[in-house]
Amino acid sequence: MPMITADDGCPINVEVAGRDGAPVLMLSNSLGTNLHMWDDQAPEFAKHFQLVRYDRRGHGKSGVPKGPYSMERFGRDVLSVLDALKIKKTNWCGLSMGGMVGQWLGANAPDRIEKLVLSNTNFNYTDKTPWSDRIKLVQEKGLCELVDPNMERWFTKGFRDRSPQVIARMKEIFLATNPVGYIASCEAIRDMDFTASNQRINAPTLVIVGNQDPATPPAAGEAIAKQIKGAKVAALDAAHIANMEQPKVYTETVVSFLHA
DSSP: OOEEEOTTSOEEEEEEEEOTTSOEEEEEOOTTOOGGGGTTTHHHHHHHSEEEEEOOTTSTTSOOOOSOOOHHHHHHHHHHHHHHTTOSOEEEEEETHHHHHHHHHHHHOGGGEEEEEEESOOSBOSOOHHHHHHHHHHHHHOGGGTHHHHHHHHSOHHHHHHOHHHHHHHHHHHHTSOHHHHHHHHHHHHHOBOTTGGGGOOSOEEEEEETTOSSSOHHHHHHHHHHSTTOEEEEESOOSOHHHHSHHHHHHHHHHHHHO
């Protein structure tokens, strides 16, 4: 598991698996998680691709420089990882915040992206207040105040009831996130706006939405698909962290799109 240094000196924790010489697939996590949110997908993806997972700055084992961060900064971290691994082009699958970074890459580093999967994500928040409120809450009380409401947004009640071990694991991952990195990432989400730049994306794009996702509702994903020429939409019966709630269907959806 290499530690790769970004162009501004931040260490980025990276894990590479799968076949050398195979097409590359890079996975990008949601806010407040780490690369292990893809553990259900990794074995199958690694059969088809050279699989690259990483912890975004401020998360997991990566560095936590002082914020605020920006989507451009996160995108440049990805380019540093690709350069260090000598990867010219990658397929991209990002969920939530990972989908936001994917939108930046698709518009601003088109020569590095083969195909894009933008999952359970958004492109702009016209009302910044909820993000500013969340930042204030974490500054004052820490992440523990958010953990239970987050699980309710991330997973449907049915899934929470039948999969307590998954919920326990995700709570642990969330609470291990550095609050400084979490807050700086919230600032980046609050301030992003890809309304204009998404129209520059020319990579084949699949937008995955969760039919029961309260965090990034299907309408947000459908709006992204309208902004990107030729983009397709796939709807899964899940809330926000769709890859964990519907692991088999999610994996099949991504693999079939990338192989098409």
